[in-house]
Amino acid sequence: xxxxxxxxxxxxxxxxxxxxxxxxxxxxxxxxxxxxxxxxxxxxxxxxxxxxxxxxxxxxxxxxxxxxxxxxxxxxxxxxxxxxxxxxxxxxxxxxxxxxxxxxxxxxxxxxxxxxxxxxxxxxxxxxxxxxxxxxxxxxxxxxxxxxxxxxxxxxxxxxxxxxxxxxxxxxxxxxxxxxxxxxxxx
Amino acid sequence: xxxxxxxxxxxxxxxxxxxxxxxxxxxxxxxxxxxxxxxxxxxxxxxxxxxxxxxxxxxxxxxxxxxxxxxxxxxxxxxxxxxxxxxxxxxxxxxxxxxxxxxxxxxxxxxxxxxxxxxxxxxxxxxxxxxxxxxxxxxxxxxxxxxxxxxxxxxxxxxxxxxxxxxxxxxxxxxxxxxxxxxxxxx
Numbered sequence: 001x002x003x004x005x006x007x008x009x010x011x012x013x014x015x016x017x018x019x020x021x022x023x024x025x026x027x028x029x030x031x032x033x034x035x036x037x038x039x040x041x042x043x044x045x046x047x048x049x050x051x052x053x054x055x056x057x058x059x060x061x062x063x064x065x066x067x068x069x070x071x072x073x074x075x076x077x078x079x080x081x082x083x084x085x086x087x088x089x090x091x092x093x094x095x096x097x098x099x100x101x102x103x104x105x106x107x108x109x110x111x112x113x114x115x116x117x118x119x120x121x122x123x124x125x126x127x128x129x130x131x132x133x134x135x136x137x138x139x140x141x142x143x144x145x146x147x148x149x150x151x152x153x154x155x156x157x158x159x160x161x162x163x164x165x166x167x168x169x170x171x172x173x174x175x176x177x178x179x180x181x182x183x184x185x186x187x
Numbered sequence: 188x189x190x191x192x193x194x195x196x197x198x199x200x201x202x203x204x205x206x207x208x209x210x211x212x213x214x215x216x217x218x219x220x221x222x223x224x225x226x227x228x229x230x231x232x233x234x235x236x237x238x239x240x241x242x243x244x245x246x247x248x249x250x251x252x253x254x255x256x257x258x259x260x261x262x263x264x265x266x267x268x269x270x271x272x273x274x275x276x277x278x279x280x281x282x283x284x285x286x287x288x289x290x291x292x293x294x295x296x297x298x299x300x301x302x303x304x305x306x307x308x309x310x311x312x313x314x315x316x317x318x319x320x321x322x323x324x325x326x327x328x329x330x331x332x333x334x335x336x337x338x339x340x341x342x343x344x345x346x347x348x349x350x351x352x353x354x355x356x357x358x359x360x361x362x363x364x365x366x367x368x369x370x371x372x373x374x
Contacts, residue, residue, distance in 0.1 A: 080374045119306045141343055145368045148339040156328055156335075181332045185372040187267045 070132035083150040091171040102162035257319035270337040278358040289349035
């Protein structure tokens with residue numbers, strides 16, 4: 001019986017990622033994840049609603065980071081500048097977890113149900129960013145368009161960042177892609 | 188026994204839309220759609236794989252329209268100009284079907300499974316447009332970024348177009364939103 005489980009959450013997450021990677025997400029049960037982490041199913045459910053949530057538990061924190069950065073950007077900042085600040089803040093939070101992020105991305109990309117969940121989370125994130133833009137006075141449709149464009153940049157940057165062999169920081173890739181989008185939209 | 192069914196496809200689609208709108212997508216069966224259209228289930232399955240496909244059968248044609256317009260844009264056109272041409276071509280194909288499109292959008296928006304399917308179709312569409320961009324020499328990441336931005340504009344324009352009370356043409360809304368995105372990305 002495990003009486004004391006330091007970082008049970010992290011251990012469960014790592015156990016889940018290992019099993020999803022080895023035998024596939026669809027072939028892994030919560031009982032197996034708990035056992036692999038040396039913990040009980042009950043402990044698992046104290047941290048995660050189900051095995052899918054292990055992969056998406058970071059979404060809420062990410063959304064908070066984006067929204068806070070948009071809201072807190074200087075009053076004088078344009079919508080694009082507020083978006084750039086939010087991308088920056090979000091990128092910084094990932095830098096130390098690249099291997100973890102890469103592992104997660106491989107799992108999500110291997111399963112259509114998880115890809116759908118990912119798209120759904122990104123759509124929610126874009127909607128929250130658009131709302132934050134409106135809160136700082138950006139009118140529609142600009143608020144929605146800049147939020148969607150920003151999330152597009154973030155997703156593309158994230159994918160490039162987790163690629164094998166990449167040595168650039170996420171923050172740097174985000175800047176490059178945002179500049180690229182600005183350039184392409186300038187014709 | 189129906190011996191002759193002029194426009195069976197259109198009748199099935201209209202019957203499906205009526206039932207989805209009245210009693211909800213999830214509470215409607217293929218048998219009911221066929222009966223409502225005065226046709227058989229066998230006839231239904233000659234045109235559609237399942238009841239969901241009635242709502243997404245236009246996706247392939249839309250993708251062809253987008254891709255063809257990108258590929259056929261003048262060699263001198265920038266990525267943005269090729270994207271604008273594709274948005275234009277896609278918009279024109281919808282103008283005469285606004286009531287139909289509005290009805291479809293209400294059904295999709297009322298059901299999370301259908302919204303996920305819609306996002307998945309739009310992601311495929313963006314990937315196809317990005318490929319067409321690369322085929323005309325646009326490098327990555329510009330190809331993916333301009334394609335995603337274009338599909339964002341299309342989706343937002345479509346939503347505004349089907350709103351009750353809107354009297355503008357889809358093509359006009361697409362132009363306005365594309366200009367707006369260009370302006371917001373210019374800072």
